[in-house]
Amino acid sequence: MNTRIRPVDSWNIRRIAIAGLLGATCAAYIRAFDFWQLDPADGLRVILDLLGGPLLFLSVAVTLFIWSIGVFIALWRHTFRKAASSLIAILVVPVWSMTLLSVPLFDPWFWYVVFNKSSFEAEATAKAFSQDSANFTVIEGRDVSMGIAGADLNHFIALIYSESDPAKLAVPGSSLTHIYGKFYRRDEYF
Numbered sequence: 001m002n003t004r005i006r007p008v009d010s011w012n013i014r015r016i017a018i019a020g021l022l023g024a025t026c027a028a029y030i031r032a033f034d035f036w037q038l039d040p041a042d043g044l045r046v047i048l049d050l051l052g053g054p055l056l057f058l059s060v061a062v063t064l065f066i067w068s069i070g071v072f073i074a075l076w077r078h079t080f081r082k083a084a085s086s087l088i089a090i091l092v093v094p095v096w097s098m099t100l101l102s103v104p105l106f107d108p109w110f111w112y113v114v115f116n117k118s119s120f121e122a123e124a125t126a127k128a129f130s131q132d133s134a135n136f137t138v139i140e141g142r143d144v145s146m147g148i149a150g151a152d153l154n155h156f157i158a159l160i161y162s163e164s165d166p167a168k169l170a171v172p173g174s175s176l177t178h179i180y181g182k183f184y185r186r187d188e189y190f
Contacts, residue, residue, distance in 0.1 A: 009078075009079040009080060009081045009082060010081055010082070011081050011082075011084075011085050012081075012082055012085035012086065012089075013085070015067065015085055015086060015089040016085060016088055016089045016092055018063075018089070019067075019088075019089035019090070019092035019093050019096070020092055020096050022060050022063065022093050023092060023093040023094065023095070023096030023097040023100070024096060024097075024100060025056065026056065026057070026060060026093070026097045027096070027097045027098075027099075027100035027101050027106070028100075029052065029053060029056055030097075030101060031100075031101065031106065031107065031108055032108070033045075033048075033049060033053075033144060033146055034108075034109075034144055034157075035108040035109060035112070035142075035144070036144065037142045037143060037144060038142075038143045038144060038145050049146050053146075060093060064090055064093060067086045067089055067090050068086070068090060070082070070083075070086045071083050071086045071087050071090070074086060104179070107179070109157075109159070109179055109185055110179055110180055112159075113159070113179050113180045113181075113183045114180060117180070117181065117183075120139050120159075120161060120183065121161065123137075123139055124137040124139060124161035127139075135162065135163070135164045136160050136161065136162035136163075136164065137160065137161045137162075138158050138159070138160055139159040139160065139161055139183075140158070140159040141156060141157070141158045141159075142156065142157045142158075142159075143155070143156055144156070144157055153189040153190060154189065154190045155187065155188075155189055156187075156188045156189075156190070157185060157186070157187055157188075158185070158186040158188070159179075159183065159184075159185060160183070160184045160185070160186055161182055161183055161184075162182055162184055163182055166178065166184055170186065171186070171188065173188060173189060173190070174186050174187060174188040174189075175187045
C-alpha cells in the first residue's frame with residue numbers, strides 16, 4: 001500500500017519567537033554601542049565593533065534568506081500556515097528592531113539618567129553656579145564612534161541638563177533628543 005503522506009500544516013511559533021530574539025539582538029547591539037564609550041584601552045569593544053556587527057547582521061541576513069526559501073517550499077507543499085509563519089517571522093525581525101530602537105524605554109541613556117538623576121542634578125547645579133549660567137550644563141560627553149577610524153563619521157554624545165529652551169542646545173550638524181525631565185542628549189557627527 002503506497003499512500004502519500006501529507007506534511008502537517010501547523011503554525012511555526014518557534015520561528016516567530018526566534019525572529020523576535022533576532023530583532024531584539026540587533027536593536028540591543030545598536031543601543032549598546034550608542035552608549036558604550038570608545039576607549040582605546042578597551043579591546044573588547046573594538047573586537048565586538050569590528051567583528052560582532054558584521055557577523056550578527058550576516059547571520060540575520062542568512063537566516064532571513066533561508067526563511068524566505070522556506071516560504072516558497074511551504075507554498076509548494078500547500079502548507080499555508082507554515083508559509084505564513086515564515087513570512088511573519090521575516091517581517092518580525094525589522095519591525096521588532098525598529099520598535100525597540102524607537103521606544104525611549106529601551107534606551108540605556110534613559111535608565112542611566114533615571115538611576116543617576118540626583119547626582120546629575122547636583123553636578124549641574126555646581127557647574128552652573130561656577131559658570132554663572134543657569135541656561136544649560138553639559139554633564140558628560142562620550143565618544144561612541146563605530147567602525148574604522150576615518151571611514152565612518154565620528155559620533156559624540158553630550159548629556160545636557162537644561163532648565164531653559166532646549167532649541168538653544170542644538171548646534172549645526174547635531175540632533176537633540178529629550179531623555180527625561182530636564183535632561184537632553186545631543187548627538188554630533190563629524
